[in-house]
Amino acid sequence: MKKYILAILVCVAASMSLQAQRYAIVDTKFIxxxxxxxKQAQESLDQFSQQWQKEIDNKQAALDKMYKDFEAEQVMxxxxxxxxxxxxxxxxxxEVRELQRKRFGFEGDLFKLRQELVKPVQDKVYTAIQKIAxxxxxxxxxxxxxxITVIFADPKLDKSEDVLKELGVK
Structure with missing residues (x-):
């Protein structure tokens, strides 16, 4: 009877280990x-962002000057x-608010440019991760x-280097 129970326990343990989920952890920001x-896409986004912010700042400065002049002359x-x-x-x-919304608002120029420049690179990474998986x-x-997704991760589970290798990046 003891052999029979031991055999059942061994079978149950073996079946549980066969059904164990395999998982890995990657750091997409690192990749x-x-x-x-x-990096090129980010630099390009930064350049456009700075250029557009300068444009908005110039218009805001002109508006501020116009307002100060009005305050000074208002009595006369x-x-x-x-x-x-x-x-x-x-x-x-x-006009200034509209320009700011057009450049930096939801689905504004910066959002569209980010989709155009960064999304293909992100898709490439996700495809490589999917191939490895x-x-x-x-x-x-x-x-x-x-x-948020991981509180603790054993470093040996991190497959970020494998994804970089798959992408041909050193």
Whole structure:
């Protein structure tokens, strides 16, 4: 009877180990930072962002000057001229806000440019991760770059270097 129970326990343990999930951990931020295409895309995004921010700052400075001039001259202006200047300032403020929204808002120029430049590189990384997962029969792969998905990770599980190798990046 003891042999029979022992045999059943061994079979159960063996079947459990066969069904154990295989997983790996990667750090996509680490991988992307090592890729020259990603660095170029980020530099390009930074250049456009700085250029657009400078454009907005210039318009804001002109608006501020216009407002200061209005404040200084307000007492000497007729009601009609004061109303005209206030309307002009209001229109300029609206233009600055609209330009800022157009450049940096949700689905603005920066968002579209990021999609155009960075998304292909990210897709390339995800494709490489998927190839490794299929080839090595991983059940799932966790991304530790987000910080929320993994609290602790054994360094031997990190397959980021393998993904870089798959991408041909050193």
């Amino acid at each position: 992307l930072d090592k890729m020259p295409e990603y 202006l007729s009601t009609e001229l004061r109303k005209k200047r206030e309307d002009e300032i209001f229109v300029r403020e609206k 299929v080839a090595r029969m991983y059940d799932f792969i966790l991304d530790k770059s987000e910080g």
